[in-house]
Amino acid sequence: MNNELKKIALIGQPNVGKSSLFNRIAKKRIAIVSDMAGTTRDIRKHQVEILDRDAIMLDTGGIDETNDEIFSNVKRKAIECAKEADIILFMVDGKKIPDDKDKELFYELQALNKKLALVVNKIDNDNELERLWSFYEFGIDEDNLFGISVSHNRGTKKLFDWIAVQLPPREVVEELNIEDDEDDFLEDFLNPIEDINEQAESEEDDELRVAIIGRVNVGKSSILNALVGEERSVVSSVEGTTIDPVDETFEYNDRKITFVDTAGLRRRGKIEGIEKFALMRTKEMLEKANLALLVLDASRELVDLDEKIAGLVDEYALGTIIVLNKWDENMDTFQDLEEKVRSKFKFLYYAPIIAVSAKTGRSIDRLKDKLIEIYDNYSQRIPTSVLNKTIETATMRHALPSPSGNYLRIYYATQFETKPPRIALIMNKPNLLHFSYKRYLINFLRENMNFEGTPIHIIARKKGQRDLSDEELEEFN
Structure with a gap:
């Protein structure tokens, strides 16, 4: 339209x-x-x-x-x-x-x-x-x-x-003549309104909302321009060129993708004037996003600020791709560079790394394809039978611990949320399940299912428990 x-x-x-x-x-x-x-x-x-x-x-x-x-x-x-x-x-x-x-x-x-x-x-x-x-x-x-x-x-x-x-007036929709088209009218009238709402909600939820994040002057605006195929963001060598997040929506492979080029972030002591608004707006956009491109400048050394910015992606639990821009200006092999990135961002171990050049367009189409793949992983719902079979196999391979002699038992598992996938383990003594065993289960799920690029949250609950505890709310927020 x-x-x-x-x-x-x-x-x-x-x-x-x-x-x-x-x-x-x-x-x-x-x-x-x-x-x-x-x-x-x-x-x-x-x-x-x-x-x-x-x-x-x-x-x-x-x-x-x-x-x-x-x-x-x-x-x-x-x-x-x-x-x-x-x-x-x-x-x-x-x-x-x-x-x-x-x-x-x-x-x-x-x-x-x-x-x-x-x-x-x-x-x-x-x-x-x-x-x-x-x-x-x-x-x-x-x-x-x-x-x-x-x-x-x-x-x-x-x-x-x-x-x-x-401006042209809106098109006037002709009123339905019930006498001439009674059967169609009755059929539409009898269709449940909930079905229509669910369809509209499903279509709206299927939009990829991608935040492009990174420190100043790593090439975020150049990548946005390369992705949408036209210059929508001002590009210059001057740090902090982007202030107000810029969004651009287009279709790729029949999928609607909205990119948001967020303002480059500096160390807190260097945030001055209008950039304070930019930081606030960047966080607002991350709340609305479901995917993130963490852009790093491959031609420069990684610094602590890169890690802190990556922490924002982790904080908002977004599907993530790590993008190495300007890799063509780096003398290291991709393998060496990948090892440095993995060492720096251990908490984003699930995020794929793609080396691109916004200047030449190298791997930009591959990046678009990967975004769709990651979104599908991020929004997938695992059938309960498959999930329980996988968890059962995991517990047989590595038994549940018995802290202080307590016998722990998982009754069943269910995925109760997507974007990101969140899984509840219904068990007898959920407060005694150590975080290291949750991490083991998450890694086992990754080995057996395609969760590339997406965080996975696992919580333990008692039978009949519906609300999250304060600790669980803190973990998710």
């Missing part, structure tokens, strides 16, 4: 209020808003509803021109985004007089022959309306010039009315 919707691009210099307007139209706080110029650096997409008409909103980046490398990339991507859009909202700061840079960019957009509006923000009261006259020198028609204040919600209705006129 999204491919059929018209696209609206928000273009303008830094700190003119684009992200604030984006959030107001989207009716939720999606983009990070701050007084610091350059908070938004990548293209953010979101489906919006404007006066009962649907569209895709594209929020483009703006950045301090003193940072030449990033600024040139952001401006280039903003123009590319404008070319892709059907409607362009060019936003300026109404508290400043029009400058040549605004005019130059506006005329460049005007030449694209799109529906174009000049949105003058920060017109906070009636007295400031006089400043609108100075913006007529852009050569814009009066009908396409809007003085608004996003923070005070002034003038936005007129703007929204103009946008809605440019």
Whole structure:
């Protein structure tokens, strides 16, 4: 459906209020808003509803021109985004007089022959309306010039009315004529509503939501661009280019995949200013994700910060792939590099390691295939009969311990949750089962079933116990 919707691009210099307007139209706080110029650096997409008409909103980046490398990339991507859009909202700061840079960019957009509006923000009261006259020198028609204040919600209705006129109305679904189609109506009416809800829930749950995580400047944005096949994230050699997580959804092998390029993380003492928002938003995205690409720079030595970031992946119990980017710049063999990674990240022993080059595209398709495989492992449900047979074999090979002479017995096992797989052992004295035996059972399950890339949780319960204990809640949270 999204491919059929018209696209609206928000273009303008830094700190003119684009992200604030984006959030107001989207009716939720999606983009990070701050007084610091350059908070938004990548293209953010979101489906919006404007006066009962649907569209895709594209929020483009703006950045301090003193940072030449990033600024040139952001401006280039903003123009590319404008070319892709059907409607362009060019936003300026109404508290400043029009400058040549605004005019130059506006005329460049005007030449694209799109529906174009000049949105003058920060017109906070009636007295400031006089400043609108100075913006007529852009050569814009009066009908396409809007003085608004996003923070005070002034003038936005007129703007929204103009946008809605440019958008096609929603298709009207014809009412069902019961007399002409009575049999079909009765059949649909008699179908249980729960079945429909379950189907919708199943389809929604089948989406791969992949967080791309790593420290600054390891190539996360480059990998995102390589995976989706187009430049959606700004790439530069400047550390911390990505601030607001960028998401991009596409289909691969009939599966819907949403990638989230999270902000690069630094040591706590180096997190300053807007990056504190980035860290908070990164954790929010990890809560929503079900898979993670832990990106490491293979051309540099692994450091303790890499291990701490990997700990976040483990904390949120995500299906995981360790991605070695820039491996073509490393002189070590893959085997040597793999040994270093395994030694550093012992707790992610179940995660496959893939060496890629975002620059050349090497192994990017293999990475996509592996993501789907890991998600299937992450969301699989093992039949109870198979699970119990496997656990029984494991206990025969290595008997349950008898702590202080206590006889332990597992009555049966059942998988009570997926994403990640969580298995309950129903037994007589669950509090006496040592964590080392749980670890043995987890490893045995891995030997006999395909759980590559996914954590497995095992808890011990008494018969009839339904709620998790405080210790179990602590373990899962």
